[in-house]
Amino acid sequence: MCPKKRIVILGATGSVGSTVLSEIARYPDLFQVVGVSCYSAVDQLESIVHRFSPRAMAVVHRTVPVPFHFSGPLFRGIDGLTRLIDAVDFDVLVVALSGVNGLGATLRAMERNKDIILANKEILVIAGAMVMHLAQRKGVRVLPLDSEHNAIFQCTHGDHRFIRNLWLTASGGKLWHADRKTIDAATVEMVLQHPKWSMGKKITVDSSTMANKGLEIIEAMHFFSIGPERIKVVIHRDCIVHSLVEFCDGSFLAQLSPPSMKYATRHCLFFPERGDVEEPSLDLYELAALKFERPDGERFPCLRLAMEVARERQSKHIAFNGANEVAVELFLQKKIGFGAIPGLVESVLGKIESKDYGTLEEVLAVDQMVRTKAKQLAKRFYI
Ligand code: NDP
Ligand code: MG
Secondary structure (H helix, E strand, O other), rough: OOOEEEEEEEEOHHHHHHHHHHHHHHOOOEEEEOOOOOOOOOHHHHHHHHHHHEEEEEEEOOOOOOOOEEEEEEEEEEHHHHEEEEOOOOOOEEEOOOOOOOHHHHHHHHHHOEEEEEEHHHHHHHHHHHHHEEEHOOOOOEEOOOOOHHHHHHEEEEEEEEEEEEEEEEOOOOOOOOOHHHOHHHHHHHOOOOOOOOOOHHHHHHHHHHHHHHHHHHHHHHHOOOOHHHHEEEOOOOOOOEEEEOOOOOOOOEEEEEOHHHHHHHHHHHHHOOOOOOOOOOOOOOOOOOOOOOOOOOOOOHHHHHHHHOOOOHHHHHHHHHHHHHHHHHHHHOOOOOOOOHHHHHHHHOOOOOEEEOOHHHHHHHHHHHHHHHHHHHHHOOO
């Protein structure tokens, strides 16, 4: 029998983390969870620890009490993520936390020659060249867990030679049919009801502004070594086709499955093989018609902004990501309106020079500077 694949999951308590854990639980003979992290959801971490018995864990929040007994090492703070990577023997790191805090730990795992399963798009948006270059240098795999990128990877198997265009599908989020006035006035409660996907709050808001698709364009540039002019966005409300590849001979390939992260998760966990599951198949007879529509950068300015930003250098990518994260957080706290999100992002972008960086420290410093600027501008003009 093959030894079990030993897995560390950063962001085990989140939406993606939970899907990964429930898929792992289906195959106890094949996979073993050896390390987990959360930000502050220690109650949820406790049930994960009881169910999966990891050897080490990290809680990024420095002071939240951990009210249960754990016999292995427990690390705290952002550094705790890197220390977790150093503390355990493992085969694959699943990066499923949100935000940019996982970048250092991801680079460290790659330095240790570990394969990566990457859901956390922010990492590629702010430091894609650094991550992919290190992957190449160390000969490790970075498998895309984000459903669109996973779909493309399933179509190309990593061979990028004959791609003419990539077509990223987008659900359009909660507000796709709304007019600009309704969009600007959308409430937190309204935006958080995604019609098809169940996800964390931040990405659900991004789905409605379409900033998520913008981030995914930059993510795709790095995953598939392709220029932004060859990455197209198509609205697909059904969320069955998870993206398409147009090849230079005119053929298109697509990947289809119901709208659940479990399919991309399975693909990544088992790659290069495939898991064998007994589940009802996608019912093609029930899929009346699959519809595709044009995106609309006027009603969804974050998408237009991201398309512009994708053509710029790294500092603008960092600024788009950081300013958007600050804006979404303020919206979720009900301090700014939904319509203020693109305006705030655009103001920050206007203040950042277009530049590339070579080190992790530089990237994180620019990210911090952007966030500070975004908070200052929000205070002055939006709150
Ligand atoms: P969630 O908000 O559901 O979960 C986030 C996870 O990260 C939790 O474990 C959380 O811990 C942890 N976390 C939150 N903030 C921090 C922080 N500052 N430092 C360290 N850890 C932190 O997010 P999702 O699962 O929805 O998304 C995770 C990532 O995957 C994002 O990058 C997202 O863009 C990407 N993604 C998500 C998809 C989805 O379907 N949800 C699809 C494709 C990509 P705690 O629970 O303690 O707060
Ligand atoms: Mg996606």
